[in-house]
Amino acid sequence: MPSRSNKSEEYIKVCKQEDIPERGGIEIMVYDYEIALFRVEGKIYAINNLCPHHHSPILHEGFIEQCAVVCPAHGWKFSLKTGKQPGNKAGVSTYPVKCEGDDVLVSLPKAKYSF
Numbered sequence: 001m002p003s004r005s006n007k008s009e010e011y012i013k014v015c016k017q018e019d020i021p022e023r024g025g026i027e028i029m030v031y032d033y034e035i036a037l038f039r040v041e042g043k044i045y046a047i048n049n050l051c052p053h054h055h056s057p058i059l060h061e062g063f064i065e066q067c068a069v070v071c072p073a074h075g076w077k078f079s080l081k082t083g084k085q086p087g088n089k090a091g092v093s094t095y096p097v098k099c100e101g102d103d104v105l106v107s108l109p110k111a112k113y114s115f
């Protein structure tokens, strides 16, 4: 269950760093957000897990190429830094990530989970 950071309200604790394999991804669900978390060379990235091609929640299963993920279904590629496709084409949303000790925290737009 995600919990909000005491230090910064906009960041939500989502998992431990050790939960994310190097050059691999995991899927997490936070409120209405389907998020794919990746670790590349020790840095953690968060992007929307829904591939815009077929709106399939499978990007966390994709292949890492440099600092991008390649969708396992049909090969669309998304930068983990910007979410964009090659040629600066629109892609997926990215979310700020920070680590506090072993905890991984993600900042999400508040509109979906504020009451």
Ligand code: FES
Pocket: 051, 052, 053, 054, 055, 056, 071, 072, 073, 074, 075, 076
């Ligand atoms: S579903 Fe991702 S490229 Fe087709």
